[in-house]
Amino acid sequence: MKKLKGYTWILMLVVLLLILAGLIIGLFRMSIQNDEEQTIVGGVFLDDIDDGGWSENHYNGLKTACDALGLKLEVVTNVEEKAASEEAAVEELVSKGCNVIFLTSEGYGMDLYPVMAKYNNVEFYTVSPNSDLSNVTTYFCRLYEMRYLAGMIAGRMTQSNILGYVAGGRNPQVTRGINAFTLGARSVNQDVTVKVRYLDNWTDPKDEYLQAKKLITEDGADLITYHASLNTAIDAAEELGAYSVGYGRDMEGYSDKYLTSVIYHWDVVYRKILEDFLKGAITDNHYYFLGMREGAVSFTDVTNIVPPDVKLLVDAKRKEFAKGSFVFEGEIISNTGKVMCRKGERISDDALLRRMNWFVEGVEVYE
Structure with missing residues (x-):
C-alpha cells in the first residue's frame, strides 16, 4: 500500500507538471499571437x-x-x-x-x-x-535579369538597330535596367544602340508618350521600352508601328508588335520581408534584393511574332541565370570607354543598388 501511495503522488506530480507545461505553452502561443496581432x-x-x-x-x-x-x-x-x-x-x-x-x-x-x-x-x-x-x-x-532577356529579344527583332528607352528618373535602379537591356541586346547583335530619353518624372503620361514618339520619329528607334509608372510609351509605339516591351504589368489588348513585359512580383518580396520581421530575423545586410530564383521577377508570354529560335535562345539564358550566372560579370566597358568590370569579376550588389551611375557601351543619352 505504501508503495502504491508513493506512485500515486508521483503520478499526481507528473500530471501537475504536464498541466503547468501546457499552460506555459498556451501562454507562449498567446504571446506570439498577440505580437502578430499588434x-x-x-x-x-x-x-x-x-x-x-x-x-x-x-x-x-x-x-x-x-x-x-x-x-x-x-x-x-x-x-x-x-x-x-x-x-x-x-x-x-x-x-x-x-x-x-x-x-x-x-x-x-x-x-x-x-x-x-x-x-x-x-x-x-x-x-x-x-x-x-x-x-x-x-x-x-533584380528586374535587370528580365531586362537582359528582353534586350536579347529586342536585339534580334530590331531592323534599324536602334532601340528606344523612355526613363522616368535618374537613379541606380533605372540605370541598371538600361544597362542590362543594352547588354542583352548587344549579346545577340553588336550593332545595336540604345537611345535614352528622360522624363525626370515618374508619372507624366503625356511626356512619356511624347518622348517615345520622338525616339521613333526623330531618333530612328523601331522598338520602345520604358521605366516609368504608366504605360503610354506603348501607345506611341502602337500608333507608329514600332515594337514594344512593357514594364510592370501585362499589357493585354495590343497588337503583336507588343512583344512581352518585364514584371515584378512584389507579393513575393513583401511576404519574405514580413515573415522575417515576424520571426525577428531582420537581414544583417540592410537590403533585400530578390530575383528570378526567388520568383520575384519574370516576363509575360512572348508574342508569336518572335521567332522560335529567339525564344529558345532566351530560355537557354534564363536557365543560366537560374543556375547562378550573373548579368553584370565579366568584361564590361562603359560608353566612355572605361573598363567597369574585368574578366572573372562581378559587380557587387552594393554597387548595383547604390552606385551604378554610369552606362555601358552602346547607350546614348539625350540630356
Whole structure:
C-alpha cells in the first residue's frame, strides 16, 4: 500500500507538471499571437493605388502579403517626394499604430532620416538605395535579369538597330535596367544602340508618350521600352508601328508588335520581408534584393511574332541565370570607354543598388 501511495503522488506530480507545461505553452502561443496581432503594416505611395502602374503594383503585392499573414494594412496615397509631405505621411501611419512602414517610391529617402530616427522602434523599408539608419532596410527586385532577356529579344527583332528607352528618373535602379537591356541586346547583335530619353518624372503620361514618339520619329528607334509608372510609351509605339516591351504589368489588348513585359512580383518580396520581421530575423545586410530564383521577377508570354529560335535562345539564358550566372560579370566597358568590370569579376550588389551611375557601351543619352 505504501508503495502504491508513493506512485500515486508521483503520478499526481507528473500530471501537475504536464498541466503547468501546457499552460506555459498556451501562454507562449498567446504571446506570439498577440505580437502578430499588434503588428500593423503601413505603406506610403506616390500616386493612387489604382493608378494602373507602379503604386498599384506595390499596393496589390503588399495587400496580398498582409492578407496571407493576417496583418492589418494602413496606407497613405498621393504623397509627394518632398520632406514635409513624407513626414506627414509617416506621422499619420505611426499614429495609427504602424510598426512596419514601407516607403514605395525612390524619392522617399534621406529626407526622412530625422523622422525615421525619431521613431527608432518602427522598422522602415524603402525602395530608395539609402538605408544607413539601423531601423531602415532597402528592398528591390533584380528586374535587370528580365531586362537582359528582353534586350536579347529586342536585339534580334530590331531592323534599324536602334532601340528606344523612355526613363522616368535618374537613379541606380533605372540605370541598371538600361544597362542590362543594352547588354542583352548587344549579346545577340553588336550593332545595336540604345537611345535614352528622360522624363525626370515618374508619372507624366503625356511626356512619356511624347518622348517615345520622338525616339521613333526623330531618333530612328523601331522598338520602345520604358521605366516609368504608366504605360503610354506603348501607345506611341502602337500608333507608329514600332515594337514594344512593357514594364510592370501585362499589357493585354495590343497588337503583336507588343512583344512581352518585364514584371515584378512584389507579393513575393513583401511576404519574405514580413515573415522575417515576424520571426525577428531582420537581414544583417540592410537590403533585400530578390530575383528570378526567388520568383520575384519574370516576363509575360512572348508574342508569336518572335521567332522560335529567339525564344529558345532566351530560355537557354534564363536557365543560366537560374543556375547562378550573373548579368553584370565579366568584361564590361562603359560608353566612355572605361573598363567597369574585368574578366572573372562581378559587380557587387552594393554597387548595383547604390552606385551604378554610369552606362555601358552602346547607350546614348539625350540630356
